[in-house]
Amino acid sequence: MMILTTRAFAGFVLSASGVVLGAALLSQYWGGLAPCELCLLQRWPWAAAIAVSLVAIAAGSRPALPWVALVLATLFALGGAIAFYHVGVEQHWFAGPSACTASSGGATTLEDMKRQILGTAPVLCDRVQWSLFGVSMAGWNLFASLGMAGVCAEVFRRTRRPASEAAAA
Numbered sequence: 212m213m214i215l216t217t218r219a220f221a222g223f224v225l226s227a228s229g230v231v232l233g234a235a236l237l238s239q240y241w242g243g244l245a246p247c248e249l250c251l252l253q254r255w256p257w258a259a260a261i262a263v264s265l266v267a268i269a270a271g272s273r274p275a276l277p278w279v280a281l282v283l284a285t286l287f288a289l290g291g292a293i294a295f296y297h298v299g300v301e302q303h304w305f306a307g308p309s310a311c312t313a314s315s316g317g318a319t320t321l322e323d324m325k326r327q328i329l330g331t332a333p334v335l336c337d338r339v340q341w342s343l344f345g346v347s348m349a350g351w352n353l354f355a356s357l358g359m360a361g362v363c364a365e366v367f368r369r370t371r372r373p374a375s376e377a378a379a380a
Contacts, residue, residue: 217276220366221267224260224283224359231355232257238348244341247334248308249297253352256290260359277371284363291356297349300337307336 235254238244246254260283267279300307334340339347346354 215276215366215370217270217272217274217279218268220276221264221279224363225264225268227355227359228257228260228264231352232261235348235352238341242341244348245334247336247338249293249300249336250334250348253290253293253297253349256286256293256356260286277367280363280367280370284360284367287356287360287363291353291360294349294353294356297336298347298353301339301347301349303337 232254235246235250235257239246263279263282263286267274296305299305341348343351
């Protein structure tokens with residue numbers, strides 16, 4: 212049986228987060244997909260996970276593995292919630308932020324129409340720019356975030372000391 216160390220776990224999370232965030236940046240700068248407001252927001256939990264992982268690696272064995280896993284699970288759950296909201300906006304289950312969601316119209320004058328056009332972000336959050344197998348990038352981010360949250364939660368569950376064992380120590 213292999214013992215999981217804080218550094219090894221943080222290295223795994225760092226690698227996975229780097230791949231996901233790197234893919235988002237590659238799709239933007241190399242693939243030409245401009246991110247919307249919600250796409251940019253979805254990147255923050257991955258960046259925070261990279262920062263937490265780097266701190267855990269630098270600290271060595273000092274940070275307790277269960278707590279590092281719990282913090283990371285929370286970050287990925289938050290990322291999953293943001294991604295779920297974005298998928299919901301794309302599918303028109305939820306109203307999106309007014310700054311990046313197509314308006315249903317309602318402009319009655321040329322001035323209203325001009326104000327509406329200028330107040331809309333160039334990339335709309337409720338429009339899917341790219342999909343694979345019918346799943347948008349927000350959907351893939353949802354799967355990745357929930358997968359990482361599940362892995363981190365399982366590491367927390369397996370490595371935390373039961374209350375009876377902690378009391379005996």
